[in-house]
Amino acid sequence: MTIKKITTLFLFIASFSIVAQQKITLEEIWSGAFRTKGMDELHAMKNTNQYTVLDFNRTSRSMQIDLYDFATLEKISTLIDTKDFQELSSIDSYTFDKTESKILLATNSSPIFRHSFIADYFVYDIKSKSLKKFTEKQIQEPTFSSDGSKIAYAFENNLYIYDVITQTHLQITQDGKKNAIINGITDWVYEEEFAFVKAFDWNKTGDKIAFIRFDETDVPEFSMDIYNEGLYPTQTVFKYPKAGEKNALVSLHIYDLKTNVSTKIDLGNYSDFYIPRIEWTNEANTLSAQIMNRHQNNLDLHFIDAVSGKTKIVLNEKDKAYVDITDNLTFLVDNSFIWTSEKDGFNHVYHYDKNGKLQNQITKGDWEVTAYYGYDEKNKTIYYQSVENGSINRDVYSINISGKKKTKLTTKTGTNDATFSPNFQYFINTYSSATNAPLYTLNESKTGKELKKIQSNEELEAKVATYDIAPKEFFTLTTSKGYTLNAWSIKPKDFDTSKKYPVLMYQYSGPGSQQVANQWNSANDYWYYMLAQKGYIVICVDGRGTGFKGADFKKVTYKELGKYEVEDQIDAAKEIAKYNYVDPSRIGIWGWSYGGFMSSNCILKGNDVFKTAIAVAPVTSWRYYDSIYTERYMQTPQENASGYDNNSPINHVEKLKGNYLLIHGTADDNVHVQNTMKMIEALVQANKQFDWAIYPDKNHGIYGGKTRLQLYTKMTNFLLEKL
Template identity: 60%
Template sequence: MKTKNLTRFLVLFLTATTILSAQQDITLNDIYGGAFRTEGLDALRSLKNGTEYSVLNYDRDAKASTIDVYNYKTGKKERTLLSSNDLPGIDYLISYEFSDDESKLLLATKLEQIYRRSSLGTYYVYDLKSKDLTLVSENQIQEPTFNKNGSKVAYGYNNNLYIKDLKSDATKQITFDGKKNSIINGITDWVYEEEFGFVRAFDWNNAGNKLAFIRFDETDVPRFSMDVYKETLYPDQQVFKYPKAGDPNAKVSLHIYDVTSEKTSNIGLSDYNSYYIPRIQWTKQDNILSAQLTNRYQNTVDLIFVDAETNTSKLVLQEKDDAYVDITDNLTFLNDNSFIWTSEKDGWNHIYLYDKTGKLQNQVTKGDWEVTNYYGFDQKTGRIYYQSTENGSINRDVYSVLSSGKNKARLTQNTGSNSGAFSADYTYFINTFSSADTPYKFSLHNALNGKEIREIASNDALVTKLKNYNMSPKEFSTITVNGNELNMYMIKPKNFDPNKSYPLFMYQYSGPGSQNVANRWNGANDYWHQMLAQEGYVIACVDGRGTGLKGRDFKKMTQKELGKYEVEDQIAAAKKLGALPFIDANRIGIWGWSYGGFMASNCLFQGADTFSMAIAVAPVTSWRFYDTIYTERYMTTPQENATGYDNNSPISHVEKLEGDFLLVHGSADDNVHVQNTMRLVEALVQADKQFDWAIYPDKNHGIYGGNTRLHLFKKLTNFVYDTLGESQPVMTETKK
């Protein structure tokens, strides 16, 4: 009997060993060569009939872009609206938009990126009935937008606004003072685009006869210049207006152009907190424009209504916070001009309903959890659709609730990250689901009860493929440090032995309202962490104080002290993890990008007794170097809060550096300027501290393009192996 059991054990052991040895190691070529790419859904547009949606496809056989219409319920392709093969001079389409009545399509081709969200492009209007194709402009233009009846298109060009009449084919210029680095009409400046998250600063009213727009006077905004090296003998310079903390911003003003009278009205805003105009939006009434205004501190938001007939305005709602008020796109007007608004005023982000005068009707959602996305309101059923963290702060689910706050329904059942894309009439929604161990799945659901109707797409092929790799589970937990219970995940080597001692490599971002510890599918960094885990490293990520989705007070407690409490939490977490029997407390590293690079630098410098190495990619090194809107929202100005800026700057702590430090930046980073790294480098040199660093020429904040990402992560990997490892091989892998 003992002999049989021993034989059985040996067979099982050898089988398991064979399976384990047959598994592939993850490589950088796999990660950045697309081996783990997920299948997704192309951007779709729900048609007004509520039963169909359209998708931009590419027919490889015909070598043509097509816009195809599908049936929600069956998934069957119903028809093709157009093919680029039928459009002379157009090889492919990048994106498309319908006119409000779905009679025309606005087609985008040949886009040229400007900054993160902005681009120049060649655009056409295609009439679905007549099959006529109209070039909007011979020039590369910005943000072309139909009016409501599809008879006109407004767009920006060379800092001015234009309107093309599609019936007469005539184009009218409506502003004339636009000038580069001086005046911008209807298109946001750099800092608005980056920090308020929008580019199109104009909006048509419902009647399509008035165009509201924001004008930016950048005259007093300081210029920033970057050398662009390319391959020429002499570098070029990119010069643009970039207001750093404490410096002048663009002066903004609000205007309404009347198409009929061809006159522009200036709207007086001096009675309100109008230093910034982060949103404009027409209400359901043709002549009533809403504008969200805020002061420089961004701790007061005024919602005003402007009567375009009389050019008068009134305050409808005012939101205040001791720290700051987030600007969102959740403002929704109902048929009677009552509106939906989201707010953190009870300590958590929730949905509120107001009447058309700004009187509170009721708080729609309540509880110690956050509304993370607002999807819309069904006027027929009175139901509001939204996403929230009610099932745990690392998870997301889709819900519906009556505007009264009653009859709430959870519409998604799988634990992880769920989002919803709703049909125009709220009959259906497409659920995108993923978790830490399940790649993206797409399914169609009944919006009333959440019942699944059909599966649209999944990544089962990727799941099968990953079974051949040495993948370790992402273990979620919490860790209590500095009196707070913080979300954490850990990745251990596949053959983890609790009796061994492993180096610890921590990853974080830590910026205000951010979240890294989330139950969702892998990104490229996750695969890199898996690669390091297979080589014998324990990976950990902790979301400290100041991060999001755990209430207003948790998020905003870092106010005026960015980098203080977040650093304390990462150091304390590292100490606690270092005390675990399977962690080598002498080999603890940390890394991050952008805000995470700021943090990694501070943690190494201020936590010299805890961290032995750090990698900082594209870091802010002093908030004095960063832009006004982001920085002052959390820090006020450096003139008012000098100690908050300087005491928490890595530059102020260079003399404490004892471990190994790698600093990386792109020379053409328009967001976090390479100036940040240069100033830190100089401080380290003058403090006689040795470190490693790399500059990637002409690369922006993302540091990508061609072979760049692969080269970058070989460098990061080698640095990890050299500083935290014992005898790991240096990466010599070449691009396949």
């Protein structure tokens, strides 16, 4: 072989080696280099066997709502393209009227809190291709009436109705006032913890609107300084009920468009209660309302006669710990209803008649239903998602409403999620696993047979394969106390059992949560792969209190948040320390939010186990967190002082031995920076050395511009130096 040929071969091998062993960088992770392709704003139509997707044309820099056929996946038409309308800069979200002939389009959205926002709204008529901005105000939650002739919306804490035909506005509440009275929109704590914003609903004939009114007058205020670019900071002040403090007083009202009269509904002898859901049934004059006590361990489902105002309780749920709120309540044609409940120890589907009499428990077993998709009246078939194939996996199933003829519709092990066609003939399945990037396929609903591939991420899979990383491994870990816990690990590609590796543990651990799930990579996973390339093993363990393994496993932490979860992380770390390839003197732990609460407790209570901890946006005392979330799991501080204080990291700062990094954003409306400031002061007075970083004007997510890159660079450098 000539020297030239040898040199060429050497260069080829060297270049191949570089390609095959690329290193992940933080710049790549936070620039979107590993972003997946998906189907944005996928909506199944109601009246035709079609669906819409919000697309973006990079060439024209415009957005389109495209209509597709479920059976063929062929694009039928573009319903609207922003390039045709100068006044429509973008489409942030969209909803159809009942006839699907008009679309409500949101643009120029401005966020308020996690779910809420104000925006400019337009009505688009598909047939005439006319676009109309029906109010110059930035409004909230506009919603078509059943016949599409009217739109109800909220503006500055009051409710309005816009008549599409006469083009007139009617204000139906008058007393809305910031930080005092809210009509038809939830307050901060309902939005965050009951996960809804629109607290009003049209009935089936479009002549009545039910709404919840919030009186926040006596709720304590929280203030945040906003530093901006100005000479003086500004201040944001909002009502935030902390644990044990006064909540908003809620009341239920029905506005009759025929009489223009609003009626307050007498719900009975409740005091200090919640209305976490309202929904009109299929009977135009029957409204459903879920009423829950402050402890959230008793829920009554009321049916309310809108004409007489009389109410009756058709269903009651009690629990020794708490009852979870869902959006699974579904009314069938005969006004019987589907309900999900954990009352037999696992979350399952139930069918009740219109008077609340149990007809059947449809699903049964020592596994959880994780999503309810709908009911096919024609074939008397219910579609749902569950963890029957292992708590880290998700599959789609069908079952007859009688509880018979159960069919598993998905075959690939991992996480499957479905969007069904209106006639339930087809579903679009979204599948991913730890080793398979998201794949969208068209499937037939009777057998689950895959008919066609819609969208895949093979390019991303191929790209990830060029990096020097080993796939995530799932396993179970049994602690010294005998608890078997789900776990995963990410190891260096050149892992050698004869070496001793440092370990970083990641967890969240909040009630009903799950981090050990067989699904595609998050941005954090790429960070873990990067750390593995630097010689670390990353391990995640879901301890007691996390979800999808039954009510007892989840609710064991009741009244003791931070006790059993911390025990499990410490015990898991002790087991990991026994692995012959782990350096027991170099085990660290990190987490965000609830996970930051946990990592703080772990380095204090487990100071002989953990060398290093990072806590981002942590709760440091549940006394500082909101009423609905905290009291659901802890009752009030007045009732359960020891539960609050024994597990607060603030009260254990004298135990700090290792390296501790504390991080928070000053504009965090969720977990207030007060938590970190109190923790800092306690550490200072205990004369403990620690590191901390504060991000001005950043909320609970701590992002924007280069923020995430800077944050993860700081955390990476801290781990390289301290672990």
